Amino acid sequence: MTFTRRRTLQLLGGSAVGLPALGLGLPALKAAVTGKQIDTVGKVAFTNRVQAPPLAPSRIDREGRRVFKLNIREGRREFTAGRWSPTWGVNGDYLGPTLRAERGETVLFDVANDAGEATSLHWHGMHLPPTMDGGPHQTIAQGATWSPTWTIDQPAASLWYHPHPHGKTAQHLYRGVAGMFLIDDDDAATAGSLPHQYGIDDVPVIVQDRRFIDGRVDPDEQMAGTTGFLGDELLVNGVHGPYLDVLTERIRLRLLNGSNARVYNFHFADNRTFHQIASDGGLLPTPHTTDRVQLAPGERAEIVVEVRAGERLVLRSDSPATGSGFVQQDGGSDRFDVLQLRAASTLTASPRIPTRLAHIPRIAETSATRTRTFELAEHRINGRQMQTDRIDVAVRKDTAEIWDVHSGDGTLHSFHVHDVQFQVLSVNGQQPPPGLSGWKDTVLLPPGTAMSLIMRFTDYSDPNIPYMFHCHMLYHEDQGMMGQFVVLSPGQRVGGRPPRLPAHEEHAHHS
Structure with missing residues (x-):
C-alpha cells in the first residue's frame, strides 16, 4: 500500500x-x-575506486559543428562482485560519457536508440530550440537515430542529460541513462584560478540511490511512493562503495543529484567548511562558504573543498530539509555515507579561490510583463494533468515573466523549467539564501514553501512545439505533474493541431 x-x-x-x-x-x-530509517553512516567499506566519467569523443565536421555520436543501449553492470544487473547506458553499460563543448560552438548529436523500446534524451538546463529539447515530443523509436543541432549560448555550467519519454522518465533514468554536459567559456577572471583539470582536480559526482536484491539492481523496480522511488544504497558515477583519489590541495566536485526522488543534504563527516562556487546554470557571483549543500533531484552544485595530505574524508548526506513531516515517505530522516576522498601523501598546490566569480545581470522585477501562479498538488499543476495535445501557457519572445510556485498538497515537490535559466526572487517572501543567488533551472518545494522565480524567454520561438515545466520528482512527473508552454514571436499564434491552449490563455495571448 x-x-x-x-x-x-x-x-x-x-x-x-x-x-x-x-x-x-x-x-x-x-x-x-x-518504514525503517535508512542509515549507512560508518557502514560503507569504500572498496571501489571511482573516477570521472570519460569525456565523449567528438569531431568537427565540414560545417564547423562539433559532432558527438551517442548510442543508448542495453548492457549489464557488476555493481557488486559476482552479481550482474541488466542496465541501460549511453556508449556503455551504465550512465554515459561527459559531453563537453564551448560557448559559441554549434553542436550536433547523432543519438541512436538500441535500448529495445522508444525513449528520448533531454538536455537538462540547456537553452535551445524546442525541437532539439529531447522532451516527450522528440521520442526516438527503437532502431532510429535522432540528430539535434544548436549553437550553445549560455555561461559555463554543469548541465546533464537524461531520458524524458512521457510516462516512463523515472524507469528509463533508473535503468542508467544519464550523464553530465559541461559548458566552457573564456571567462579569464576565473579560468586559471578554479580547479579545472578534468578527472584530476575537477570531477563530476553523480549520486543515485538504488535498491539491491541479492546484489543486483532490478531495472524494472517499481517507482511508486509518496515522492517516488527511494533506494537504500548509493552509487557514485555508477560505482558502489566508492572512493576517489585526490592529488591536489583543493578539488572541485560537480555534484549532480541524479536520483529519481531522493533529496540529499551533502556535508563532510568532520563538518568542515567548503566553497560552493556554482549552481544549476553556472558560477555564483561570489564563493559561498558553507558546510552543507542541499540538492533535489536534477539540481547541481559545484563545490571546492580543501584536503590535507594523507587524510580520508567522507562526504555524507543526512536530514535534508524536506519539510514533509512524519506521514511522508520522503527520506528526510535517512543518513548516507556517499563517497570517500583519499588524499595522497603529497599533494600538488592549488591556487586560492577568487573572491569574485561571475557577473550575473539581474532581471529587473519591473521588466516582467506577467506574473503566473503554479500550484503543484495531487499529480497536477494548477489542477490539470499533462496532456501532450494541450498547450498550458503561451509566453512572448523577448519578455520576462515572474512564476510563483508552491506545493499545495502537503507533499514534497520540485519545479523544473525547460529552456530557461531563472533567478530566485524570494523564498517564502524572504531574500533567497546565497546558494540560490545564481542561475537555476530546478528548485525544491517542501510543503509550505513558496518561491518567486523570474525568467526571460529569448532567441527561440515556435507556435507548435512546446517546452515542458514539471515536478522533477520523476514519479510525480510520469503521473501527470507536468505542463507545456510555447514561446511566440510577435504576430504568432498557437497554431496547428493537435496542440491547443486553454480558453483563458487564448484570450490573454491571441487578442
Whole structure:
C-alpha cells in the first residue's frame, strides 16, 4: 500500500491531534507509517575506486559543428562482485560519457536508440530550440537515430542529460541513462584560478540511490511512493562503495543529484567548511562558504573543498530539509555515507579561490510583463494533468515573466523549467539564501514553501512545439505533474493541431 498523507490520516482516524493517544512517540510512529530509517553512516567499506566519467569523443565536421555520436543501449553492470544487473547506458553499460563543448560552438548529436523500446534524451538546463529539447515530443523509436543541432549560448555550467519519454522518465533514468554536459567559456577572471583539470582536480559526482536484491539492481523496480522511488544504497558515477583519489590541495566536485526522488543534504563527516562556487546554470557571483549543500533531484552544485595530505574524508548526506513531516515517505530522516576522498601523501598546490566569480545581470522585477501562479498538488499543476495535445501557457519572445510556485498538497515537490535559466526572487517572501543567488533551472518545494522565480524567454520561438515545466520528482512527473508552454514571436499564434491552449490563455495571448 502507498501511504499518502491523506491515506495515513484516514488510517489514524483522520486527525493528527489524537496521535499521542495511540501510545506511539513520533520516532516510533514515523517508523510505523513510513518504514525503517535508512542509515549507512560508518557502514560503507569504500572498496571501489571511482573516477570521472570519460569525456565523449567528438569531431568537427565540414560545417564547423562539433559532432558527438551517442548510442543508448542495453548492457549489464557488476555493481557488486559476482552479481550482474541488466542496465541501460549511453556508449556503455551504465550512465554515459561527459559531453563537453564551448560557448559559441554549434553542436550536433547523432543519438541512436538500441535500448529495445522508444525513449528520448533531454538536455537538462540547456537553452535551445524546442525541437532539439529531447522532451516527450522528440521520442526516438527503437532502431532510429535522432540528430539535434544548436549553437550553445549560455555561461559555463554543469548541465546533464537524461531520458524524458512521457510516462516512463523515472524507469528509463533508473535503468542508467544519464550523464553530465559541461559548458566552457573564456571567462579569464576565473579560468586559471578554479580547479579545472578534468578527472584530476575537477570531477563530476553523480549520486543515485538504488535498491539491491541479492546484489543486483532490478531495472524494472517499481517507482511508486509518496515522492517516488527511494533506494537504500548509493552509487557514485555508477560505482558502489566508492572512493576517489585526490592529488591536489583543493578539488572541485560537480555534484549532480541524479536520483529519481531522493533529496540529499551533502556535508563532510568532520563538518568542515567548503566553497560552493556554482549552481544549476553556472558560477555564483561570489564563493559561498558553507558546510552543507542541499540538492533535489536534477539540481547541481559545484563545490571546492580543501584536503590535507594523507587524510580520508567522507562526504555524507543526512536530514535534508524536506519539510514533509512524519506521514511522508520522503527520506528526510535517512543518513548516507556517499563517497570517500583519499588524499595522497603529497599533494600538488592549488591556487586560492577568487573572491569574485561571475557577473550575473539581474532581471529587473519591473521588466516582467506577467506574473503566473503554479500550484503543484495531487499529480497536477494548477489542477490539470499533462496532456501532450494541450498547450498550458503561451509566453512572448523577448519578455520576462515572474512564476510563483508552491506545493499545495502537503507533499514534497520540485519545479523544473525547460529552456530557461531563472533567478530566485524570494523564498517564502524572504531574500533567497546565497546558494540560490545564481542561475537555476530546478528548485525544491517542501510543503509550505513558496518561491518567486523570474525568467526571460529569448532567441527561440515556435507556435507548435512546446517546452515542458514539471515536478522533477520523476514519479510525480510520469503521473501527470507536468505542463507545456510555447514561446511566440510577435504576430504568432498557437497554431496547428493537435496542440491547443486553454480558453483563458487564448484570450490573454491571441487578442
